[in-house]
Amino acid sequence: MGLPEINGKTKVCGLFGWPVEHSFSPAMHNAAYAGLGLNWVYVPYSVPPNCLRQAVEGMRALGLAGANVTVPHKQSIIPLLDKVDTAARIMGAVNTVRLEQGKLVGYNTDGPGFIQFLAAEANFSPQGKRVLLVGAGGAARAVAVALAGAGAAAIYITNRTPEKAEQLARDVAQAGQLTTRVLPWGRQLPGTVVAEVDLVIQTTPLGMGARSDQVPEFPFTALQPGQLVCDLIYNPNRTLFLQMAAARGATVFNGLGMLLYQGVLAFELWTGLPAPVAIMREALLKQVS
Ligand code: ATR
DSSP states (O other), X not given: OOOOOOOTTOEXXXXXXXXXXXXXXXXXXXXXXXXXXXXXXXXXXXXXXXXXXXXXXXXXXXXXXXXXXXXTSTTTTGXXXXXXXXXXXXXXXXXXXXXXXXXXXXXXXXXHHHHHXXXXXXXXXXXXXXXXXXOOSHHHHHHHHHHHHTTOSEEEEEOSSHXXXXXXXXXHHTTSSOEEEEEOXXXXXXXXXXXXXXXXXXXXXXXXXXXXXXXXXXXXXXXXXXXXEEESOOSSSSOHHHHHHHHXXXXXXXXXXXXXXXXXXXXXXXXXXXXXXHHXXXXXXXXXX
């Protein structure tokens, strides 16, 4: 891909994180712009926490069309914005900002990205379904709120620290009409629940990168053939959790789809155009491999 021809009409989207060196988003978005011949460019900005306020004001001053927000700013950016979408507020995290008539509006495309991935790649709709979440951190929260909004009938949460699962269960109940239940962690997790859910989602960092030999304690033997099991981790391609689930006959997916579709939704929010999903996927795969 050649450099875009930057001129007075070029629209700029940014990524605010700290650090941003290893992000895949610039490659994914710039490939999308190039693929559609758009005069847009996506630039990563390394913003230290004590400069976030100035960076957000800078967005307005410089007229950036939008920005993604990543670690460690997803929560702390909320009070700096003019408006925050309801689901993002319940998630307590913003990953996408759009400048709308001079106002900075915050959204979260992580959770909705997961829902879109389920539809596009796993042929799964959460409507009326029962879901088991392993973990109750920021990623679990985004996914749980989106699942509730998409009509899930029940969300069960198991977490090492039960208080965090309880808090998440209370917050999720605001996002939809559903049953929430906190289940014991590890060995005590009832196999009967594991066997009856429609979807299991592993959201902890256990099994990621250098910790690829780690796996949360889980009653894998209770899984049923064909049951859907997702891990939000995409590196390695198949975590130990997914390997053990696949060995029980489960249908497994890693976190690459969520990463792709959060980008797809951000692209569509900023440009108003349907995203070139295949191009974005190809750009992402090149980064991962
Ligand atoms: P993220 O925003 O990526 O979800 P996070 O908010 O730090 O990250 O949440 C990490 C999740 O993984 C939490 O559910 C955490 O459990 P606790 O609430 O008990 O901290 C879970 N987690 C992290 N390390 C873990 C470990 N070694 N064993 C079990 N759970 C772990």
